[in-house]
Amino acid sequence: MLKLKNPNDDELLSLLEKRRQSFSQLESIVEEVVERIRVEKDKALNEFIKRYEKYQLETNNLRVTEAEMKGAVVEEDFLRTVNEVIEDLKEFHLRQRENSFFFTTNNGSFLGEMVVPLESVGIYVPGGKAPYFSTLMMCAVPAIIAGVERIVVATPPDKDGKISPYILKVCQRLGLKEIYKMGGAHAIAALAYGTETVKPVVKIVGPGGIFVSLAKKKVYGDVGIDSFAGPSEIAIVADKTAPSEYVAADFLSQAEHDAYAMSVVVTTSEELFERLPKLIETQIHNLPEESKKTAQLSVKNFGTIVLVSDLKRAFEISNIIAPEHLEIIVESPFETLGYIKNAGSVFLGKYTCESIGDYGIGPNHVLPTLRASRFSSGLRVSDFTKKVFVTQMSKEDFEKRSTRYSKMARWEGFEAHARAIDVRRETT
Structure with a gap:
């Protein structure tokens, strides 16, 4: 864990750049996956599923069946909570x-802007350690509210080739029926470019691994994406009133996500600054084994107290x-809102841990990372x-305004633009 006293901006930026650079060596692997699926479709998708997935399905078995949906069994309490x-x-x-x-303008032209839902969206749901x-x-939820007609879900199967019943039940509750058992870069490429099995979408959202x-x-530009998201981040601004046990627990709430997750505490309290490392170490050792291993790596790599x-x-x-999550545990948290320029989501006060944002109090938990x-x-x-x-120009408006537009076109050197205007004026 890194402890810094009054660091300058360059020290912080070098730490952040180190984190970003740790991902760059993987880009060539991803480029091959994306390009081959774009060209070879199912043939390449089959190959990468066999290479990277826990369970090696053939493409003709990728889509979740109606029987699998109906066979998903979960606790009644889960269904009530999800609702x-x-x-x-x-x-x-x-x-x-x-x-x-x-x-409508004073001279009868009609102007406007239509809000149109996207035709299709792919949602990537991470698998791996947890559903x-x-x-x-x-x-x-926001896709449904926006009116998107076709919503596709891609999520990696477990070692038995199955999707978590929790995910399937949520899909049922939300009316989502097009679900594919695939994860990783090959799933993103299949959603973006389509294969014989998977019809392409126009935008892909949802976090995942690197x-x-x-x-x-890589696929951005051919399709839309929500953002280029890296591993989770939390920054906690705390003063002497912040309960140290809360700060330590919140520090680890993101560290257990990923070895490259970043947890930072910035405090004005020397007592908290000195006490936190030991407290964090104690709390790490009380975590379940899998979370403990991940949190230890995350804290070693990018855990910082300032x-x-x-x-x-x-x-x-x-x-x-510019953290993904920013907690403010100070005496008067609302008075600090004016200081905030960069943060994905802000959590105010000692009772507002980031975890409640992850699990649905209201604001979305899909947030920008890596600054x-x-x-x-x-x-x-x-x-x-x-x-x-949307534009419809009236005859009156055309006669009044068109000369200015043809002048502007000629000043920019576009004669054909100007003549498209002039021909209408000459025949009106």
Whole structure:
């Protein structure tokens, strides 16, 4: 674990760049996967499934059947809980809906913007260590609210070739029927370009491991993506009023995700700064074995505790980090909102741990990482729509305004543009 006292900006940026560079050597592997599936379709998809998946399915068995959906069995308590969380997510995301608008100018021209749902979306749901049914809900609810007609789910199967019943039940609850047993970069490529088995989509959303993220980066431009997302991040700004046990627990809540996850505490309290490493170590040893191993690697790689002189400097540092999750555990958290420029999602006060955001209090948990919160936002309803401009120019408006547009075209050197305007003026 790294301890820093009053670090300068360059020290922080070098740490962040080290984390980013750790992914770069994997890009060539992903490029081969994506390009071969784009060209060879099912043939390449079969090969990569056999190479990378826990269970080696043939492409003709990739799609989840109706019998598999009906055979999924979960606890009644799970179904009740999921229903409650979905309603909470709907309440929040319904407020994000945007409306089309149209208006008429004084001279009778008709102008506007139509909000149009995307035709199809692929949701990537990570598999591996756990069934991420929460991610499925986070991605599907805003897509459904936006009005997307075709929503496809891709998620890797377990060692027996099955999808978690928790994921299948959430799909049932949300009315999602097109589900494929595939993960990794090859799943992203199949969704983007299509194969004989998988029909392509126009946008892919949902987090995944580094291979998934690099594949999304590679296909961007041919299809839309939500973001190039790296492993999880949390920054915690804490003062002397922050309970140290809470800070340590929240520090580890992201560290157990991935060996490349980043956890940072920025504090004005020297007592907290000195006490945290031992407390974090104790809490790590009380985790289950699998979480313990991952958290230990994450803390060793990117766990950082920073001591600063005041809260203003603390937020300067958090803005440089631009974290996915930002917790603020200080005496007056609302008074600090004005300091925040870069963060994916903000959690205020000692009772608002990041975990409640992961599991559905309202705001989405699919968030920008790797400093992307400097220029982007968490997943929202508008990510599943596009805006189409609409124009109809009246004869009166044309006669009044058209000369200015043909002048502008000629100033830019585009004679054909100008003549397309002039020919109408000459025949009106």
